[in-house]
Amino acid sequence: MFDKLNEECGVFGIYTNKPGHHVVEQTYLALYALQHRGQESCGIAVCDDGLIHYHRDLGLVPDVFSRETLEKLGGGNMAVGHVRYSTTGTKSRSNAQPLVVRHMKGAMALAHNGNLTNAAELRESLEMDGAIFHSTNDTEVISYIITKARIRTDSIESAVEEAMKQIMGAYSLVIMSPTKLIAARDPHGFRPLCIGELDGDIIFASESCALDSLGATFIRDIEPGEIVVADKDGVRSITTHCGGPSAFCVFEFIYFARPDSVISGASVHTARQRAGAFLALEHPVQADVVVGIPDSGIDAALGFARQTGIPYGIGFIKNRYIGRTFIQPTQSERERSVRIKLNAIQATVKNKRVALIDDSIVRGTTMVQTVNLIREAGAREVHLRFACPPFVNPCYFGTDIDSRENLIACRMTTDEMRDYFGVDSLGFLSVASVTKIAEGARCDFCTGCFTGQYPVDEPKAVKKNRFEYKISESIESMA
Amino acid sequence: MFDKLNEECGVFGIYTNKPGHHVVEQTYLALYALQHRGQESCGIAVCDDGLIHYHRDLGLVPDVFSRETLEKLGGGNMAVGHVRYSTTGTKSRSNAQPLVVRHMKGAMALAHNGNLTNAAELRESLEMDGAIFHSTNDTEVISYIITKARIRTDSIESAVEEAMKQIMGAYSLVIMSPTKLIAARDPHGFRPLCIGELDGDIIFASESCALDSLGATFIRDIEPGEIVVADKDGVRSITTHCGGPSAFCVFEFIYFARPDSVISGASVHTARQRAGAFLALEHPVQADVVVGIPDSGIDAALGFARQTGIPYGIGFIKNRYIGRTFIQPTQSERERSVRIKLNAIQATVKNKRVALIDDSIVRGTTMVQTVNLIREAGAREVHLRFACPPFVNPCYFGTDIDSRENLIACRMTTDEMRDYFGVDSLGFLSVASVTKIAEGARCDFCTGCFTGQYPVDEPKAVKKNRFEYKISESIESMA
Amino acid sequence: MFDKLNEECGVFGIYTNKPGHHVVEQTYLALYALQHRGQESCGIAVCDDGLIHYHRDLGLVPDVFSRETLEKLGGGNMAVGHVRYSTTGTKSRSNAQPLVVRHMKGAMALAHNGNLTNAAELRESLEMDGAIFHSTNDTEVISYIITKARIRTDSIESAVEEAMKQIMGAYSLVIMSPTKLIAARDPHGFRPLCIGELDGDIIFASESCALDSLGATFIRDIEPGEIVVADKDGVRSITTHCGGPSAFCVFEFIYFARPDSVISGASVHTARQRAGAFLALEHPVQADVVVGIPDSGIDAALGFARQTGIPYGIGFIKNRYIGRTFIQPTQSERERSVRIKLNAIQATVKNKRVALIDDSIVRGTTMVQTVNLIREAGAREVHLRFACPPFVNPCYFGTDIDSRENLIACRMTTDEMRDYFGVDSLGFLSVASVTKIAEGARCDFCTGCFTGQYPVDEPKAVKKNRFEYKISESIESMA
């Protein structure tokens, strides 16, 4: 709806020694808590004594799962869940996850968050060997690599360990074999993945908020490069790929993760407040009220207000009923479209100098209208501040950052943006500060989208492998 | 989802001298802005050169209106819209509005917000004369009374004027005849109704936020007792029922209306902040952070924080994806249900003394769990404050206040509630203060639900006529 | 799909002294057996100890009733069902039946098959007295008339008796009051209505095939003018309106009724075979094979073949999967449309002289293409025969015969039709014969559509009252 980046996916897994329908229920509930990480499709696979059942489709969790569907899924001793927003591969039912495949040793379900940088090369090599693909997503490549490795190894976890030597880039994986539930995180740890416990059951989840929503106990983050195996013998860890430098996506702290999550020891909410505070230090302003653009600018606005002592105010109402099926009237302009979703509160901004805070800006398509709302409501001055640096580079690790020509910060200077938005001043948080927002975080950060410096090699030849597979990809374009 | 009162309805109408599809589009957009006033059913009726087309059904605006449906409705020179939450009459497709009826002089569409106090008597009298009813809602009674009056009068507006002598209670009405659009408000002005203008078109709406969402200009509130007629000759007012004492529902300011609306000259958002400030004065507290329960407690919390100087904090995340189709897991207790919808932010409350603010409490069904969330997140003390007085009486004017036995404040003292909720202290805003929150409002208030003092006579015999018509009502119980 | 007349409605009612869910189930099953009488909307109302619940909507029985809906309806001691094809009143959810209304004495559900000839006058008179209407169908007029009569009488059956003095035209009614189930048939008996018994329960149904489908026993037809009352005291009959000349719609025997029904003592299937035999006598032909156009021409074709001794053959396959949601390809002509629904069987017709039999023809829109199919399949000669006379007049009694300009027999002579259809000869059954097809039937017939001689006065002024209420009717045009 608004001008935001999209995260690729959220993953979840649960292993119990007391099999039942509750593994499906817990997964269903957890997917609600992870829905912000992907709204395009979702799915659940459950393993009942070695047999895997699954259901997945395009849509939000409540669209895809009815009471009847959940009941049909039955119960078991393991389940895997996934929510997805597509980056590689177009919107398609056949890209929905968990991916479930049969192979020599039985069956396997995979849920993946991230993006490989060498998927194109791997795919080409597999195809030269006679492989066929049903989808364009990286997860099918990963499942092939693991399957091939499985022939040469004596366990699924060894196959995953082998596969990790070949796949490059970002991946937080949850894998379900007929008897084991496995979580694995790439050696840089680009995407979050943590482990929790509830009544003796082991849980893997993209974010700790999913644990909270179930009343589970957070145990720890899975380490970059770590493989964790849960089976009837308990939980064990394989750390052969651990120990390298980490590169956690800083934008998880800025926007993607839910504010109530704690990642790598740092509170997301606190990080966003600190981003606001740093922003106030770097770009101070004389204002009467600090207003955040809902929902993502609210935390930083509060931090900005506290740092400056300027009163924090509620300057906008966001209409919670405008959803996917909202019908854009034919004869209306974009301007009206923002107005129907957002309204300024006159009482907060009238005759005031307003410090207007948002977390980030991507294409810059709706900001002019948002500023206009607050001007019409009587704001005397508008000082716009973003709690992250300008995006100027693509991301190869699991977000949908556009080609450079669509990024407003690639097309305009800060002064040009200020004039274009019609604000009195404009400021972005510095790269130096953005890496400090996650107070106490036990990780280093990837800031490639701001700096162009990436922790691993960029994909060869084509920037995103979706362009390389033109013929294949278009197959997927029907829902 | 949470423990809140429900407003009955929202109404909307538009009259243009440049007929087209835009009257339907504007109504559709406005219903989104009024959706908070009723989520059970909605509808639009449009008048095209004297012919009325309509569509209405159970469901939210996006459920009921597809692009195809909107196109089929066509265009015209007038349209009426309605969103409904049922109080009188059970949930039923046949209670959806606008009500469209044929009578001697053609056809008529009615959209009604409110509740009559003499509907039962009127209905009985009409039935003795051979009337048949298709629904249990008051709107059908009103349409009969107007139709009967129309036989004796020479215009629809005179018929409305006549009818207003007979119907008692709360009503904000928008009526569409083949040639005129009429708005009428009961003499006490229980429910809001305002008039606006957009490119020469005349608009009637329950709240000014609907005008804002269209980019329309707010003109003024319709006066208690006033009838406003829009037709090809322009707009005119009939004021024969005006001039008595007003009794605007104070709970519109506390909870029902959207914060960005301005009613009777007072900002709703400001009123809620003021409620928080008065609350702080009446029930001060030693605390480290002020936290509002989202969404309705946020405004008051900010007012409480400003008044006391205690920092305002964001203490909860509300899951925006939990909707009507959320499936309550069978084996989970109520406790989990709150947890999936709401999560406390540890970083905000851990080791803190928390002033916890909500706007109101009705049955008290989820508060224990909400307090529990914040306790688990590490709050050292929890001081609960409500920005309105305790509900101890039914409402006869358009809200769904339960019979007394379901109201927690009828069953427990404040001290008992404090212990039941598990909080360290508890306070309610006083009745004296609640009538002062709407600064500058040009109206008096109905506070019957707090005081038992009603501005008009209570319904005779039965409290709500739904109990009187047992046979009839049950007819409606199927969707 | 094909060029056929449409029947207005089917009605059903059941009364039991052993209340339960089975009354709803039986009604549901019976509506399947009556579905051929109306495919536009359907509904069921059930009475549980005086309380009426109902569900109705646009669509076929399986579209409208799910397991959940049937369960929600619950059980009771009476139920009424209805299937509808609209003649008066446009397609609209608010025209779906049973109509359920509240009035002075409680509630009432009505299911109606037929068409009043004085509905416009009655409606106008009621409106002058302040009545409001929600729909354009005659059933609402009937319910008003009965309600008014109820005030002056001491029982619902007396009110029906009174009402029958005022309403003119065709009606087979099933009426459910809080305690009684009543069936009534107009004095001419235009439409069928019979009574059956199953395990002590009393059943009213439009056709005996509905009784068979339940395994019920057929008792007798309800007499023209008769009122039958079922209540806790048993079944009784009111015959004050009986005894006049009857005028059963002969087209029920020709096309509307299901072949397995028995009406007025005559088998429908046999009547159609006899029609074919009379047709062979009146329009003999030298042919090698007799082929019926499915499904309605099959019975007559068999009769024709038996009478002539020419072999009966299966000349067409009808595609059973072409339903309401079939999408007519944009670039295809009407010709293809018939081809996809019907295919000729070469083996039956190749090099043969074919006697091609259909029951009737209305607009003549698809016959050219049907003949073309059989020509392409190699038929040497095609001799077309219709088992009823040409339609040249409107029907005022419950079918949707078009205005004359749309009836092909009003625009062309038999010779012109023969040339237009491209057949070698053409013949229609005579009016004299058509009244003899129902062997042993204890009734006279209405043949107004063929002769223009109607048993009751035609409606005044306008031919069909739908044209009189232009303003009102268009209200209904939205689903």
Add this chain to the structure above:
Amino acid sequence: MFDKLNEECGVFGIYTNKPGHHVVEQTYLALYALQHRGQESCGIAVCDDGLIHYHRDLGLVPDVFSRETLEKLGGGNMAVGHVRYSTTGTKSRSNAQPLVVRHMKGAMALAHNGNLTNAAELRESLEMDGAIFHSTNDTEVISYIITKARIRTDSIESAVEEAMKQIMGAYSLVIMSPTKLIAARDPHGFRPLCIGELDGDIIFASESCALDSLGATFIRDIEPGEIVVADKDGVRSITTHCGGPSAFCVFEFIYFARPDSVISGASVHTARQRAGAFLALEHPVQADVVVGIPDSGIDAALGFARQTGIPYGIGFIKNRYIGRTFIQPTQSERERSVRIKLNAIQATVKNKRVALIDDSIVRGTTMVQTVNLIREAGAREVHLRFACPPFVNPCYFGTDIDSRENLIACRMTTDEMRDYFGVDSLGFLSVASVTKIAEGARCDFCTGCFTGQYPVDEPKAVKKNRFEYKISESIESMA
């Protein structure tokens, strides 16, 4: 609904040199004509300048394809369509066809009718080499084999030719590569496949009735073992696998194919009439009327009547509105279930000796009730005749014949069946006669289900490979 065997699938393909949306439209229309061959799922894939788009889902053609879906599919120069009833692989969205896969040389769509006898071995061998499978159907195995062959060959048609050396059993295939449309039929020609032409476009279809429905011209059957390639250079044939003994499924003539189809030079309708005639010769009867059980017994009944000279009668009405969503009332017995779908016509059978004809019997679950209907309607004697021999063996070539224990003819002798059904006499057509019904057919027949003599080796170890892949299969069990 009734006790019938199910055919596996229907396939369709079209190649044009004038690309456009019409290839999708024609495929859509043709699937209606082939719907009787599979009602569980369907799909269309279209190739637009090398890019393949597709849509497929569970459901009938009108359920799966809306106007919007068809439009989204766009146009192209080739399209492939499929209707499916599952035999191998459970009901599952992921088993819907056409299967679309990407491989080394681009993409490929496959539509398959038949059943491999060595699928299990092929699958195992592929898996040992690292293959992963998304489904349990044979089509995915075939696509792997072709893909592997494609690496070693220089064209897709050569790859198909190679693959045909490895795959054993029954297959009629339509394959679409980015530039070619290929049809292939197994060397025994178990399942039908023909070629037609329409305005220069080349069409492949399971049955000729699909050609008729489009107005296309039938050219010829594709020969057993033949590969036909259509591309920009025209149509050519590869016949290296041709010339062996054929073994066409005789049950296609008895029940599966549509009566208006012509297969291998023989009319299906005529074959069924002949079956009835042979039946009359083998099992003559003294009767007054010959009645077929609709729809499948009608043709044979007519043949029986003609042979014997006993009058043919219409003895049953089948309710056309009972579909998939019919809700079986909870408290009703099976007996009622037949009654609601079928009703006997008293006028035809009362006091008559009835020769009752059906095409076949499988489990024998509804025959008792069907006989009961005709007894209740007054039949004096009932002589039951089946127009094919008793089923006593499984089918490995694409039908869903049950394991032997479910086949009534495996459990009872003819005399026992006669008594169980409650008929006066009972007869089955002989195997000797059944192979003579398709007059003039240029093929030999597979009669394995009657004789146990199969034209190719039975699958090893397990009878049907679905039992071998227990783990895999259950993955598919969710829709």
